Amino acid sequence: MKKRTVKIGIFGGYRGSSYYKNLMANNGEIVAVCDKNEKYAQKAKDMLGGDVAVYTDFDHFIEHEGLEAILLSNYFHEHAPYAIRALERGIHVLSECTSNGTMAEGVALVRAAEKSKAIYMLAENYPYMLFNQEMRRVFEGGTLGKLIFAEGEYNHPISPSDDLDYYISLCPSSTHWRYALPRSYYITHSLAPLKYITGATPKRVTAFAAMDPVPEEKDRLQRGVPERAAIVLTQNDDGSVFRVTGCAAFGHHENSYRICCKKGQMENLRDHSGNVLLSYNTWDAPEGCEKPKLYHPELADKDKELIGKAGHGGGDFFVAREFLDCIREGRRPAFDVYFATNMASVAILSHRSLLEGGKPYDIPDFRKEEDRLLYENDTLSPFYGSDGSLQSISPSVIPDYHTLTEEGRARYDALVKKYEEEKAGAAK
């Protein structure tokens, strides 16, 4: 039977455009796209046809007639206020990571989601990568026994000399969120798979910075903090410990996960093969599993072909399908507002821990009013806001690092401008 169509709008047309096909393949009808940058409005028309409504501001977009759901793919640290406005109108929300940029926003978001009849889901795609789904399947089977320790790495080094257009498109100015993203903030790709596989929830956090300050080069584009990674440890509700990285830049580009349990362990290989390695202690191994098993998990799914074509190892397809199915079935998604804000709290509080030399922080449980009261006015942020608001906490343990000074930021903006002008000149 054909699934009911859900009318959906996209807020933020850069990342948002990579969801068009996946939403439409799951009977989502994209009726409106909003981006203040007209380039992405045009791109939406090109990709979706002339019937799609395009807006440049949220106020008009959210009033689009018949809108049932929105995907928030605007700036990383500005999702919560728009999510709240949609939830207040009964519009379902699929939000890119992260759910909230400040602790106070996390509290407000949970309160809004609880009041709303609409569904809130975090668009976290990495847990759906095939090797992570396989680890979840095996863990839930019980043969590995109790979880003791797990690690998650999202390792994304990037070089400005590699592809300057790409580098600038990711971070067009020194006030953009990517310019000085604190290493622990983009934590969902390393943490969400571990939470999804094991069901454990972080309760306390501590973090250290792995440093690599580089010399200032005045004629070269330089951005980023001097930390290469935040090494984050979480103590979890089941007594286990996670070690996660946030968005790291060490070694080579990869994302990897390992779960270590009482009877054995499982991990995906760091060679981009998608293979997993499952091994047990000989005395605990189920029959036939005494030797380590290296294999490529098979996908048994009716949408196998579409999943194979989707971004992020098929993860984007699963996110779109799950969100739209939850709306149609009135079902709460696994990546609900509590799952999402727990991760945002780990991201935010591990940054504070890192700034304070590893001081532990308790992770609040936003199901509890007493925990909400602790953070409802905590608006500290390491980001510039689109409303002109300034940073209120340093993004780095070296606050006067050369990329973070006014001079360093002005130089970045001037070099971007020069590059864009030269490119425009060459195109004439």
Ligand SMILES: NC(=O)c1ccc[n+]([C@@H]2O[C@H](COP(=O)([O-])OP(=O)(O)OC[C@H]3O[C@@H](n4cnc5c(N)ncnc54)[C@H](O)[C@@H]3O)[C@@H](O)[C@H]2O)c1
């Ligand atoms: N899950 C993933 O694998 C994945 C991959 C890439 C990006 N993302 C997420 O997607 C989000 C967007 O990232 P991005 O890479 O597209 O870069 P980006 O943050 O630069 O793009 C945001 C877009 O939203 C638009 N926008 C922002 N505020 C607006 C406003 N008030 N009104 C109208 N338009 C507005 C901007 O013009 C821009 O085109 C981020 O949260 C990022 O973390 C997730």
